[in-house]
Amino acid sequence: MIYFDNSATTKIDPAVLQTYQTVANEFWGNPSSLHHLGDRALQMLQSARQQIADLVKCQPDEIYFTSGGTEGDNWVIKGTALAKREFGRHLIVSAIEHPAVLNSARQLEKMGWEVTYLPVNKAGFVTPESVAAAIRPDTVLVSVMAVNNEIGSIQPIEAIAKILTQYPTIHFHVDAVQSVGKNLWSRVLPERVDFATFSAHKFHGPRGVGFIYAKRGRQLETLITGGGQEQDRRSGTENTPAIAAMSKALRLALTDEASKAAHELALKQKLVDFLSALPDITIFSPVTPDFAPHILCFALRGVRGETTVHASEAEDIYLSTTSACSSRSGVESGTLKAMQIPEKLATSAVRISLDDANTEAEVEQFIKIFPKVYQRFQHMNGR
Amino acid sequence: MKYTEITVRYGELSTKGKNRREFIGRLNGNVTKALAAFPDLHIYPKRDRMHIALNGTDSDAVIEKLSMVFGIQNFSPSLKIAKDVETLKQTALEMMQELVPVAKTFKIDTRRSDHEFELDTNQINLLLGDYIYDHIPGLTAKMKHPDVTLRVEVRRDGIYLSSQTIKGAGGLPVGTAGKAMLMLSGGIDSPVAGYLAMKRGVEIEMVHFFSPPYTSERALAKAKQLTAKLAPYCGTIKFIEVPFTEIQEEVKRTVPEGYLMTVQRRFMLRLAVKLAEQRQGLAIFNGESVGQVASQTLESMVAINDVTSMPIIRPVATMDKTEIISIAEKIDTFDLSILPFEDCCTIFAPPRPKTKPNLEKARFYESQLDGEALMARSLAGVKVTEIRSHDEFLTTDQIDIQSVL
Numbered sequence: 001m002i003y004f005d006n007s008a009t010t011k012i013d014p015a016v017l018q019t020y021q022t023v024a025n026e027f028w029g030n031p032s033s034l035h036h037l038g039d040r041a042l043q044m045l046q047s048a049r050q051q052i053a054d055l056v057k058c059q060p061d062e063i064y065f066t067s068g069g070t071e072g073d074n075w076v077i078k079g080t081a082l083a084k085r086e087f088g089r090h091l092i093v094s095a096i097e098h099p100a101v102l103n104s105a106r107q108l109e110k111m112g113w114e115v116t117y118l119p120v121n122k123a124g125f126v127t128p129e130s131v132a133a134a135i136r137p138d139t140v141l142v143s144v145m146a147v148n149n150e151i152g153s154i155q156p157i158e159a160i161a162k163i164l165t166q167y168p169t170i171h172f173h174v175d176a177v178q179s180v181g182k183n184l185w186s187r188v189l190p191e192r193v194d195f196a197t198f199s200a201h202k203f204h205g206p207r208g209v210g211f212i213y214a215k216r217g218r219q220l221e222t223l224i225t226g227g228g229q230e231q232d233r234r235s236g237t238e239n240t241p242a243i244a245a246m247s248k249a250l251r252l253a254l255t256d257e258a259s260k261a262a263h264e265l266a267l268k269q270k271l272v273d274f275l276s277a278l279p280d281i282t283i284f285s286p287v288t289p290d291f292a293p294h295i296l297c298f299a300l301r302g303v304r305g306e307t308t309v310h311a312s313e314a315e316d317i318y319l320s321t322t323s324a325c326s327s328r329s330g331v332e333s334g335t336l337k338a339m340q341i342p343e344k345l346a347t348s349a350v351r352i353s354l355d356d357a358n359t360e361a362e363v364e365q366f367i368k369i370f371p372k373v374y375q376r377f378q379h380m381n382g383r
Numbered sequence: 384m385k386y387t388e389i390t391v392r393y394g395e396l397s398t399k400g401k402n403r404r405e406f407i408g409r410l411n412g413n414v415t416k417a418l419a420a421f422p423d424l425h426i427y428p429k430r431d432r433m434h435i436a437l438n439g440t441d442s443d444a445v446i447e448k449l450s451m452v453f454g455i456q457n458f459s460p461s462l463k464i465a466k467d468v469e470t471l472k473q474t475a476l477e478m479m480q481e482l483v484p485v486a487k488t489f490k491i492d493t494r495r496s497d498h499e500f501e502l503d504t505n506q507i508n509l510l511l512g513d514y515i516y517d518h519i520p521g522l523t524a525k526m527k528h529p530d531v532t533l534r535v536e537v538r539r540d541g542i543y544l545s546s547q548t549i550k551g552a553g554g555l556p557v558g559t560a561g562k563a564m565l566m567l568s569g570g571i572d573s574p575v576a577g578y579l580a581m582k583r584g585v586e587i588e589m590v591h592f593f594s595p596p597y598t599s600e601r602a603l604a605k606a607k608q609l610t611a612k613l614a615p616y617c618g619t620i621k622f623i624e625v626p627f628t629e630i631q632e633e634v635k636r637t638v639p640e641g642y643l644m645t646v647q648r649r650f651m652l653r654l655a656v657k658l659a660e661q662r663q664g665l666a667i668f669n670g671e672s673v674g675q676v677a678s679q680t681l682e683s684m685v686a687i688n689d690v691t692s693m694p695i696i697r698p699v700a701t702m703d704k705t706e707i708i709s710i711a712e713k714i715d716t717f718d719l720s721i722l723p724f725e726d727c728c729t730i731f732a733p734p735r736p737k738t739k740p741n742l743e744k745a746r747f748y749e750s751q752l753d754g755e756a757l758m759a760r761s762l763a764g765v766k767v768t769e770i771r772s773h774d775e776f777l778t779t780d781q782i783d784i785q786s787v788l
Contacts, residue, residue: 019787026783039601047784248788 002317002362007149007178007295007353013204016249018023020206024241032229040239048240048247049379055250056189056196056213062078063220064230065243068210069177069199073100073143075223075234076195076212080141080171081108082221086168088138093340094118094155096125096148098175102334105143118144120338124151124284135163141171146188146196147178150322150335150351151284152295154184161192171195171218177202177210181356182292183252183261198250200242205249209242260356265293267354267363272296274367278374282345284336294355297322297336299348308350311373317366320351386442386460388543389449390536391433391745394456394553402559403430410454416618417448422772432708446549451615453582454559455551459534461543466500468510469543475511475533476518478546488525489515495537507535555584557617561694562586563666564623564659566651569606569724572670572699574613575707575715579698580668581616587668588619589770590655592627597731602724604776607768612716614772625654626764630757635731638748645745646752648678648687654758656691658765666694672707673700677736686740719777 003011027044029037046060053060066072080214081091093105095117106117118126118136126144135142142164144155158268164172173195179188180203189196193373195218214220215324268287280301285291305321312319322333323360336346384422393410411428414435418424424435424445425436442460449458462478464470479489504509512524521634536543549622565587580587591606603624610622630650638646655667671679678687688695699707711717775781 022787034599035601043778043781044784044787047781048788051788244788251788 002354002358002366004321004358004362004366005085005318006358007202007351008320009201009207010355011357012201012206012245015247015252016205016245018099019248020092020241027240030144031240032227040138041238044238047225048244051247052211052250053255056085058213061231062213062216064212064214064234065238066210066212066234067208067239068201069098069175069197070100070196072199072210072212073098073173073175075132076171076173076197076214076220077101077104077143078108079220079223080173080195081113083219084140084171087131088091088136090116090136090139091141091143092116092118092131092134092139093141093305094120094145096120096126096150096153096335097143097145097175098304099334101143101145101175116214118152120351122213122339124148124335124339125290126155126160128156128163131160132163135167135170138235139167139170141173143173143175145175145178145287146184147176147182147292147295148335149178149206149295149351150333151297151339152178152292152353153285154179154290154292156220157188157193158190161190164192173197174346178292178295180250181257181260182264182294183257184292185254189213195220200246203249203253209239209246211246217376235308261293263356264354264358267358268293268296268359270363271352271366274370278371283342284339284349287328294353296352296354297349298352299341300350300374300377301345301348301378303348305348305350308348308373311376313331313369315369315373317369320353322349322351335350337377350364385462387437387463388461389435389437389442389445389458390461390543391435391449391458392456393432394454394551394555397775399780406454406556406559407433408410409558412451412453413452413558413618414557417452417615417772419618420448421543423446437471445737448615449551450549451552452556453552453554453584453616454556456553457463457548459545459548459550461534461536461545463541463543466497466537466542468502471507471535471544472511472542475535476515478533478544479498479515479519479522479531480609482531482546483519483522486530488523488529489531489533490524490526490529491515491533491535493535493537496535497539497682500537507537511535513639534665537655538590552582552616554582557581558582558586561665562588562663563668564588564590564662564664565605565653566655566667566669567591567609568670569602569609569668569720571704571711571717571720572672572675572707574609574670574696574714574720575710576668576670577613578616578710580696581613585668587620588616588658588662588664589622590625590658591622592625592651594628595627595632597631598629601722601733601777605719605722605724607770607774607776609716609719610770611716611772611774611776612719614770614774619769619771622768622770623658624766624768625658626761627651629759631731633752633757637751639734641735641737642680642740642745642748642779643731643733645686646749647731648683649690649745649749652687652695653690653754654761656693657762659693666696667691668696668698668700671697671701674676675704677738680738682739683737686742686745689742689746697731722777775788 027041031042031045049060049063053063109115118130120126171194174193176196177199194215196213201207204253222233224235229235272287282299284297309319333346407428421440423438423440427434464474491508491511494502495506534545563585567573567589577587589610593603610620614620634646
């Protein structure tokens with residue numbers, strides 16, 4: 001099996017699973033309980049939070065545990081809108097955000113907020129100038145993702161941060177879900193970022209758990225009320241085993257991330273060299289410093305993306321149409337559309353997403369097998 | 384720079400004439416205990432300074448512990464080299480090169496106990512001064528208040544070089560001023576009082592009152608953890624837990640509300656005095672600050688102090704809360720102190736305690752209790768543990784936890 005769909009989800013690391021199991025078995029008390037079983041669980045929770053804070057280089061009280069990236073995005077977008085509704089009702093989000101951001105913005109639009117969807121250029125990048133131009137006196141939030149999940153373009157977060165230093169009241173949110181362990185953190189999490197969203201299963205952690213970074217002092221309305229967990233800002237009994245497992249997964253993901261990212265980039269380079277030699281292939285994720293090392297989006301002209309996915313699957317190669325979220329709903333890629341790629345080409349796109357566990361042998365295997373898939377559809381292009 | 388030795392200069396004790404031998408002996412013992420975690424060290428206490436041979440131990444870790452030991456004026460990590468002029472020149476140059484460009488001026492300060500070495504003090508000063516001046520552009524010599532003083536010591540077994548002087552904790556070696564009991568509640572003030580007592584050479588033992596089930600195991604663990612925080616200043620500290628439940632219940636049952644606190648405090652003080660007498664303590668220390676709470680007004684002190692003639696020393700008596708907090712932060716006890724567990728002082732606290740209790744009334748209410756029997760039972764249940772700086776009480780599962788994360 002060749003698994004090239006790591007941006008959809010990664011396989012849980014056995015050591016991380018072991019942590020989950022150990023914590024579920026031995027630290028199963030409710031961290032809010034007063035007795036020592038609760039205390040043990042609380043200590044585990046605090047240590048996990050401290051470790052994450054150390055890795056993110058922030059304070060432990062700036063880390064809030066969530067159920068994953070979707071919750072994190074929803075919380076920051078809607079929580080900001082609600083907290084700041086007296087001061088302004090205008091949001092700026094990029095047009096290529098994950099649906100968790102886009103649909104949160106659309107929901108707010110229905111409720112009376114105004115949203116500017118920042119266009120991207122043909123290569124798939126928001127421009128800092130467009131951010132500057134979109135800012136209004138009543139703007140309360142700018143949300144731009146770090147790494148686009150469909151084509152892997154690394155957005156100019158530092159340049160946007162620089163613009164936003166002149167607007168200290170605007171919340172700056174970065175959806176950093178796709179950027180963990182890719183040696184990009186200093187680039188996508190500069191000081192001006194107020195909120196960042198993370199999801200554990202994108203870095204070999206368990207599903208159903210994630211965290212947000214929320215800068216001290218920034219107002220965010222609570223969406224999930226209840227027993228007052230997470231500093232009374234996100235209620236619900238803490239998912240201690242998953243949180244501990246995520247903390248470990250994050251530590252492992254960030255260990256040697258430079259060499260892991262270099263390895264992924266070498267694999268991507270090899271794939272790009274191979275694919276770009278084929279006619280009828282369009283590559284949307286070139287090998288440049290502005291593209292993530294692990295995502296490679298390309299279109300095979302005339303063949304629908306899902307057809308390529310299934311044909312590859314028959315060869316035991318697992319790819320994805322541009323994003324796992326949209327692939328079942330049959331809608332075309334939001335990112336490629338925003339890049340004004342013609343619809344016919346956009347619907348032909350597929351995504352390879354790599355991981356440091358992928359090997360050169362797998363890439364060679366892919367290079368050997370893919371021509372079969374490719375040639376099968378040659379007739380579509382009249383060859 | 385891989386240092387080979389640390390030279391320790393004594394504090395105030397250098398001036399203390401005849402007691403010097405005892406002071407040095409005590410400091411040696413305290414340093415040995417504080418550095419017990421490093422088995423490879425060799426400690427040589429001499430008359431005017433102490434030498435700690437590192438034998439490969441990381442100097443930063445040793446320095447961190449050493450800077451907390453009272454009775455040390457300052458100390459310098461140094462490098463031992465062979466008595467060879469060429470090596471001396473090269474090493475001196477390398478040490479200086481590490482300090483530029485921050486350092487702009489320097490001076491060489493040579494001492495020579497080996498008078499058979501070919502070069503004398505002045506010759507060495509000149510030789511190294513010239514050599515460094517020639518090789519590091521921009522660095523100039525300055526005799527008064529230079530940025531860096533490079534100390535060179537020629538001894539029989541080699542030449543010792545050091546360029547850094549680190550300020551020690553000052554004060555007197557703990558134990559040289561005798562022993563006393565510290566009444567440790569778990570709040571912010573009493574650990575600070577303990578720290579200040581130790582700074583003046585007093586060996587303290589912690590007296591902690593606990594009242595299960597009204598106070599939790601966590602509150603007891605917190606008091607022990609605070610003790611562990613203070614242990615580095617002296618090595619180890621004895622922690623005396625005094626069961627107080629029965630007394631508190633009896634007082635609550637018998638004494639009118641306004642005098643609950645005063646009578647409770649009188650019992651606490653009596654018990655602390657009894658323990659001091661049993662354990663050769665000479666005084667009681669506590670964290671009272673004048674006027675801070677109802678039990679700390681001068682009137683309250685009169686009504687409580689009444690039970691003993693033993694000296695009660697209140698190191699923070701005249702400090703503002705902010706001053707106390709800043710010391711608590713410096714000695715890293717603040718974050719522990721503010722953990723929200725009920726302690727012996729907060730339970731059964733009446734809503735309106737007397738801020739000006741009457742001594743006669745306090746005596747009268749108390750006389751209705753069988754104090755001697757209550758105290759005897761309490762003292763029979765006393766438990767003493769010796770606490771070291773690296774002991775963990777609140778976070779007992781850290782090893783488990785770190786291994787799964």
